[in-house]
Amino acid sequence: MPWALRSLTGKVSRDRLAVEWETDFRPLLTFARALGLPRDTVLCQTILQRVAAGDTSAVDDCLAQYGALVWSLARRHSATYADAEDAVQEAFLGIWQGAAKFDPEKGSETTFITMIVRRRLIDRHRKRGRQVETASLESQPVALQENHTERVAISEEATLVRKRMASLRPAERQVLELAISEGMSHSEIAESTSMPLGTVKTHARRGLIRLREMLEADSVTRLTEAKT
């Protein structure tokens, strides 16, 4: 099975199998589709679907599951500790508001949450026009939690992306890494790499589109394999 199955609890009620799966249940949906079962045969509920349904306990589950991920992204894109705190609050507001848009067939919950958080952080960064400064944050003390576990499962999807990123041209990979991982703007990348601004944009666009195409091809292959 190409996707890791982390935690699965299920119960049969009448003709429907109700399943709760922590983050990524696409293998199950793919399996059901390969068997020719109608989509609603398998009823799955992710944390975000529970949030969207108004289940308040899902809020704490979401914070426990993804709190460290969001905090890490926010710190990376914030100049100060207070700024990171504000960014996290904004990011989670975006998560609650966007929860209903999550479709587990399109991607994992981790990736969806990362999308929302990145979008919020980029908008925030653009509005403030600040340089990304992470060094000052790394030395900030972090309040320890008791009786709370932080666990972020980096998705299987990310593993595939990492593999495919290796196939990109070096300049495309470099620009994507600086932009996405370091949070640098195109002008900052142009300055640090001595590439013309237009070239930076072109590398980012081409790299991202090529990556998307490779991942789509992988997805088709997986679906074909599941059917056979």
Next chain:
Amino acid sequence: MTTPWERSQKRLTDLLSDLAVFGLNAEEAVELRGLLPDGWDDGFDLLDQTAAGCCLAMGIDVTAPLPYALRERISADAKRMMGYEPR
């Protein structure tokens, strides 16, 4: 020779890529809205998903937990927003 439709599709893809990687300025955001087909969900594009996948693939240090007080504040705000009243 490219047609106007092909040019607008190319521009649309460029803007969606820029949005996913760098974000857009106000002018570009207006241009994107003008190019998007009717009924387009303002949610997330596949390119956004790819950029998020890149972000995760490059590794994220999740050893530092979300500070407890902040987490409690976010939780309380969210539950209030969802109409939950603690007993």
